[in-house]
Amino acid sequence: MDFSKQLILWYLQNKRDLPWRKDTNPYQIWLSEIILQQTRISQGIPYYFKFIRKYPTIFDLASAEEDEVLKLWQGLGYYSRGRNLHHTARYITTHFNGIFPNDFKTLKKLRGIGDYTASAISSICFNQAHAAVDGNVQRVLARFFNINTPVNSTKGIKYFKELAQELIDPAQPGTYNQAVMELGALICTPKNPQCTVCPLQEACKALKHKTIEIIPVKEKKIRRRKRFFNFLVFNINNSSTLLVKRTEKDIWQNLFQFPLIETKNEAGLKDIVQSDLLNNLIGTNEITVEQQNFKPLVHKLTHQDIQIQFWVIKTQTTLKNAIKWKNVINFAVPTPIDNFIKSYQK
DNA sequence: GACACGTGGGG
DNA sequence: TCCCCAAGTGT
Structure with a gap:
């Protein structure tokens, strides 16, 4: 046969x-x-x-x-x-x-x-x-x-x-x-x-021929690049936050995320507080910035090793395009963001 | 044509 | 822990 x-x-x-x-x-x-x-x-x-x-x-x-x-x-x-x-x-x-x-x-x-x-x-x-x-x-x-x-x-x-x-x-x-x-x-x-x-x-x-273990043959192995993502988790009056869409040609295209500061190395509080992104969003209004996770969360993708830090920004300021926390679940987000949202207690 | 694109499970 | 890999495709 x-x-x-x-x-x-x-x-x-x-x-x-x-x-x-x-x-x-x-x-x-x-x-x-x-x-x-x-x-x-x-x-x-x-x-x-x-x-x-x-x-x-x-x-x-x-x-x-x-x-x-x-x-x-x-x-x-x-x-x-x-x-x-x-x-x-x-x-x-x-x-x-x-x-x-x-x-x-x-x-x-x-x-x-x-x-x-x-x-x-x-x-x-x-x-x-x-x-x-x-x-x-x-x-x-x-x-x-x-x-x-x-x-x-x-x-x-x-x-x-x-x-x-x-x-x-x-x-x-x-x-x-x-x-x-x-x-x-x-x-x-x-x-x-x-x-x-x-x-x-x-x-x-x-x-x-006892070659089961070595066949099939695959060539070349992939190499991972390191990236450092700092997400600004706004907590506005304990009721709202900010999400933005990833429109660039990159991972997670067209998914939503918290406003992101990508850095070349692990960022510190100063890098966040002094960032253009934060200052443009918040202006001269009162805020507090807290590092949420003490150790960066490592998210492994096929070609990337992403170290993720969540920074919680508490403010009373009303921000444009703010989203109610209860509506956050309606947006498609990458898995590490989803995990964060699920664990985050306002 | 080499490389990027996610996530989760198994050894 | 780390690496492999799982019904591939687009650029």
Whole structure:
């Protein structure tokens, strides 16, 4: 029996009962695929339910404001996914009458839909034979054929795509794609793969050559830069505060935060009190500034190490654009800000 | 084409 | 603790 037949047989008996596997409605498949990009299923599932509940159709999503969509996306990370999801919902609504395009090429042109997602949607929803190649697929194929080409190199990406495309079962491409990914997620895992129960164990070359531990090969490691964020948490008459939107092309784009002073090194009270930002906001009015957390909070991102300091500014002054504390929960904020808000007692 | 973009869980 | 990584995409 060949690779895809064996795999599909195993898949049909072992697949998980996931919420987006109930039918092949392209809206729901699309939503699940976007949510699952670089994201664990357990982390994505609650968001999938939240979105389906609030936006049952693509029209509901298209009608929403971006701020509202980002609020629902809050905590999931990679926020461009949320922005692109919303953008594409509007695009499909206005250009295609809300009907999802059913071919790979058109799908791939949509914002937030790359080669993988276009393949996944076109195969699962429209039965087109496009191999969906994600990290799971690369790992399964690299091991099964014992290939040491780095999976994240240009050469590797091209190679594994072609290989997967050769192996696809054109009669059931969607099932095939999900079968490879499911095997990668449940059996052929990055660490401690369950080779003894793998349906492909007899023909697996990495198992035979004892290279399971070193394949797949990945090249280059990322380096983290350090940043220092000082958030000015205004507490105005114990009832209001200030939030501003992050509009620049940077992390957390279009999310809200407390007014920020970014410094080259760890800041002290003097740096804050003498800052232009604070003085422009507060003028000559009376304030008290308190350092909220004694030790900077370290928030680790993939490429950044952010040391965060919250400075509480108490004042009686009425500030422009102040927001009632009880309304703060309506704004999409980065996770460290959300954590602060939840723990902060006025 | 290399790099940036989040968060949380596991070893 | 720290590093890896998880259904990738955009620039």
